[in-house]
Amino acid sequence: MAMKVALLGCGVVGAEVVRLLQEQADELAARIGTPVEVGGIAVRRLGRARGTGLDPELFTTDAMALVTRPDIDLVVEVIGGIEPARSLILAAIKNGKSVVTANKALLAEDGAAIHDAAREAGVDVYYEAAVAGAIPLLRPLRDSLAGDRVKRVMGIVNGTTNFILDRMHTQGAGFTESLEEAQALGYAEADPTADVEGFDSAAKAAILARLAFHTRQVTAADVHREGITGVTAGDIASAEAMGCVVKPLAICQLSEDGSSVGVRVHPAMLPREHPLATVGGAYNAVFVEAESAGRLMFYGAGAGGAPTASAVLGDLVAVARNRLAGTSVAEGGHDTGLPVHPMGDTVTRYHLALDVADRPGVLARVAEVFAENHVSIKNVRQEGHGDDAQLVLVSHRAPDSALDATVRRLRALDTVRSVASVMRVEALNNAD
């Protein structure tokens, strides 16, 4: 008996899923042990039916009727956004269907409730495509590292911002110009807010933190989020002078005593030797540090119709196999309850470029401000002279609140004309 799939949404990813289900029907049937059949496709407007080669009868605008239809086994949701996706997924679960979704926003906001509903109904909710597209990342974190202790997850999980910052480095272009290029090439949307302001990465960071630290306590709202719109050509030049590149990072980190987690999204300087520093263009990569496994990295295409569809189909095969075997994978049953600590408590390291008056005593005043805030200076150099004098400092690791207070205090010094660049610096070694 065939597995019947209901597809919610038939945009770029949905159309690719349909195409692959048809084209690879025999292979998928062999791998699952039974054929997979598209039972229905919910779309907003019926015009979508054209060109898929599918029976137009399969298309419907009544998504709720589709996900509750008794003959449907699996629901693939690629609509995105919170509603109506949430209501449809919860209805599908309640009606005993397993779900494959690429919906990062929904999982970041309501993952715990969805996993609870799935556990109660004895069905699967798989979502590999929600983070870093085709890169197998959630399954390794959830399963392969189930016998290890993850310390830190640091990744480039947004291709648009990686592309923009990469262009700023390689072409010497400004932010606006690079964004426009990304838009022209289809890497950025007409309204780029979700990408450039870090909302997209924040949702993914919340999902990664929950999986890595086995805690249900993280939602997108708990993620400290800074976009890349403030990154200047000066920041890029400063990074290069230090042998670094600026990368859009999502970082999930266990506190040193293991009692809480920090989850943050912001651009940061990375040394060129760091494996993430070489990830160019719109590629994604995630670096995982675990107690026994050591350093792992996962690299690949983070978005696009075909890569995302590959992840959706991998989940679909797993979910279908589980269903055939009469089993399901309950997620989130084990909750460490680890809370999220505020950004101020996260230990970071700052790079600062200060436009200063070129006269004796300036460094002494600046150093005093660092000392007052209990922040040590790792290194400092002066660049230029007279009106062009700039002090470039890198701090040692300190609570972000202390670094933030240091910067605020420096801005108020009359010997500091302006703070030209402030950016966090991440090292290969967490304990550096």
Place this chain on the structure above:
Amino acid sequence: MAMKVALLGCGVVGAEVVRLLQEQADELAARIGTPVEVGGIAVRRLGRARGTGLDPELFTTDAMALVTRPDIDLVVEVIGGIEPARSLILAAIKNGKSVVTANKALLAEDGAAIHDAAREAGVDVYYEAAVAGAIPLLRPLRDSLAGDRVKRVMGIVNGTTNFILDRMHTQGAGFTESLEEAQALGYAEADPTADVEGFDSAAKAAILARLAFHTRQVTAADVHREGITGVTAGDIASAEAMGCVVKPLAICQLSEDGSSVGVRVHPAMLPREHPLATVGGAYNAVFVEAESAGRLMFYGAGAGGAPTASAVLGDLVAVARNRLAGTSVAEGGHDTGLPVHPMGDTVTRYHLALDVADRPGVLARVAEVFAENHVSIKNVRQEGHGDDAQLVLVSHRAPDSALDATVRRLRALDTVRSVASVMRVEALNNAD
């Protein structure tokens, strides 16, 4: 009720598994849903019991009695080698135990039989640790890419040879000197044959090919295998002159018409821009090209007690969860039956350095030999003059047999004094 684990072998990996099972007992119990308990440890000599902090009563030299004991649920095999590991694993399976193993040699030789036995008994056989240590690789290939079509898997799966070739590049050292350094640092064994002659990589390549192409037809004996003992300082210099590095590769590749697979292990030149080119020291990395997912890379520690134990424990958690849920993952049920084609049919590209007589007509003779064998020359340059004259050529892609015939014919030319270096060149783009 606790899951009882029998451990076969208590060397570096086994001791680490025991340590982690004790240290992380609470977390593992929470993740599995029931505690895990060491039920017995089979060792060759009982002296091993010392220093583990475990009840000496747990240790036994009678491994067969241990794996067939009715109270044992799971067997972890970290002895390695074909026998007695094979008999013990098959006995465990026949007695209804699920198995976690790190035994690449056994799986490469007898994987199909072991999976058959497991399927028949309704138990699991997991072996993530067998290839590339802690790097989650087999689970992504088997599960995450189950809805995709893998075209090529190319990896550095042996840390010892990667370390040796890395040293030859960075220190300008010869092979023997670099091997001695690897031995002094514990990266290479006293008898380095399994590593430097490619036997270790060949076993891993066979396992990767089976998973990637869903075929049962590949064993270690089908893998074309060349070691790194013949790599000279001259090869390294030639590679560097071309902007390449020499890497120890395992390559599993679908033929262009998709009707067969090539599986080979040999050193090859890789352009510096290739993601695998930057994998240094004893690290492992595997590059996967799939139709929809595109290019993926997995990177991490390929060996060592803790990383291998991390992979073993990840499998142990999965196997224990399956057992609690009353299910098992049958592998190898779907067999595409894709055969292995001979190395001669594999399409490759050669780099050649020829010591030649520096006189008119030499290049014409050399080019003629290429043409006679239907191999095109991609580029050629002359280096040095007079007695030091060298022709450096890179071919276009051609069947390996044609390239091999070309080299044999060149060796016989009287204008070619010697073939100073022959090495395959791999490109980022398979179709280059």
